[in-house]
Amino acid sequence: MKISARNVFEGTIKEVHRGSTTSHVIVDVKGVTFTSSITNEAVDELGLKAGLKVKTIIKSSDVMVAAD
Structure with missing residues (x-):
């Protein structure tokens, strides 16, 4: 499988x-x-189930978290 995301x-x-x-x-x-x-x-x-080997692929323009 080829994808454009680089965060794998x-x-x-x-x-x-x-x-x-x-x-x-x-x-x-x-x-x-x-x-x-x-x-x-x-x-x-x-x-998908516990113990299965997988790849996480992150493709996002924004990841936001805020706290006081």
């Missing part, structure tokens, strides 16, 4: 939390946790 990190799924329509997939990448919100349909199609 290999890791392992720690947990999958299913909601009514969306799942939060928690991935460990060398001790750093990434959380992805994706549809339940995508989780099922990809067969």
Whole structure:
């Protein structure tokens, strides 16, 4: 698979939390946790579950966090 994103990190799924329509997939990448919100349909199609080796791909124009 070829993609334009350059921020690709290999890791392992720690947990999958299913909601009514969306799942939060928690991935460990060398001790750093990434959380992805994706549809339940995508989780099922990809067969995502704890322990599976995956690649996290970050493609974003903005990542914002603010705190006082």
